Amino acid sequence: MLIYSLRRLLEAIPVLLGVTVLTFLILHLAPGDPAQLIGGPTATAQEIANIRQRLHLDQPLYAQYGTFLWDLVHGDLGQSVQRRESVLSMLAVRLPNTAVLAVTSMLVTLIGIPLGVMAATRPNSLLDLALMNVSLLGVSIPNFWLGILLIIWFSVGLGWFPVAGYHHPFLSLEGLKSLVLPAITLGTGGLALVARLTRSGMLEVLGQDYIRTARAKGLPERGVLFRHALRNTMIPVITVLGLNFGALLGGAVVTESVFAINGVGRLAVDSILARDYAVVQGSVVLIATTFVLVNLLVDLSYALLNPTIRYA
């Protein structure tokens, strides 16, 4: 297990490096002069030359990347041009808000597992049909629009939840209420996907001989479903949950904008609109790195669930 974990960890390093290269290149090969942008339209040629020297923009591209990477591993993501603040501290303030949103949305997504099991135990029933059709709608609904509909119905119409923003602390009635709509908005697509996947996985497993044997032995149906069938359905479901966590991180960009949540995603979008490239770079590297690491954890969890994978 240790060797397997180390091998997967080593395999993630080139991908992480690639993420930094690509993020660096995308923003450094963009049209326009960053020094001119930072200096503004009134900056003199001397001021622009100074900015270029200070930010190492006068060096070749590979040297700039080397400096960027060196600073990155030392926790220096640069300065925001717009706010004159360290990018790292800006991200540190916003990261907990995004993390709370991602975790609560993941909880919403997990509701898809019991729904999928329920649908699979009564195939072609009204419940199965309803669940699967609703889940198809869930996959197709734009999550930013779902967020707006929820705001119109539950915040503007009924006044049950706040229209925007988080209320701190999270573990208070107001805090929890402020999490409900963003979590549903972000988690619904994943919920639908997980419900469909659990259903099809369960249907396949429930037809296997060992399930028939378990039933023939007189095991209670709940034990058959959850201890024998569901456990063997979990590998593809966990894969999708891992990938879905990435979608949650990407989707957080949108959900945070809809609900005016002060998170990393909203910071990225605001910085793109303000052309504050250091902040965009920092946010993108942070989100992509988190995604790679979560997928690594998902891969390692396979080995725990299915020992044959470790020896493959």
Place this chain on the structure above:
Amino acid sequence: MSSVATTPSRPRAVQGSKILRRLRRSPHFVVGATLAAIVVLAAIFAPLLTPVDPYYQDYGAVLQAPGSAGHLLGTDAFGRDQLSRMLFGARISLAVGVVSVLMGLAIGVLLGLLAGYFRRLDRPIMMVNDVLIAFPGILLAISIVAALGTSLINVIVAVAIFSVPTFARITRSAVLGVREADYVSSARAVGSSHARIIARTILPNILSPLIVYASLRLATSILTAATLSFLGLGAQPPSPEWGAMINQARTYLYSAPYLSVEPGIAIFITVLAFNLLGDSLRDALDPRSQ
């Protein structure tokens, strides 16, 4: 070369009529095709169907509720007819979706074919691919728009690049599945060039998963483009792009919620239509996947 194409060991292609029969029997296909046809026809005949110019501002009729005289779906804060804007929005959304999917398909399939066929190219291409896939959700598209600047053309480029890694991966795995097949070996044995083997022998045999994925990707691309415009990174006002319309309507959630609801329904129906088409195509081309 035709003798190679009809080598007995070649997997039998699923009959076209059989596929059509399966599709006709699928309720998902019927609903998806009907909805898609409505959206496509609305886009094509938008100028004939719209009562007014989608950009015409009538300050005497701002924020008119749906059903008001001459404005079936109401008007926005500038007095522009909401129905006209939504019909013209269908043109933008479909064009962005189709063009970006075709671009992503062309680049992704080319990379996938090269990676799957030439062993030496597999590792470098797939490494770059893995890096592209490491950007979660629409973050890659957002990063590209960040670099290129906010405009609808850049959204098409961003959404196309966003599609490339998955098309490349699907193509590569399909190529790996047929690379050692007898009919490919036969083509090699008769001295066909690599380009000919790839284009004439391999590509036609891996089209099914690509067609299915392209139709599903159309839904994702339309959704991604609308999302980017909603964030203010895509189509800019006064463009009647659906995502941009919802973004502009956010200020009127209390006074005119229909401005957000209507374009959202249009996006939802379009995405649902292509998801249903993709799902039913997959089931028809590969019944085992059901």
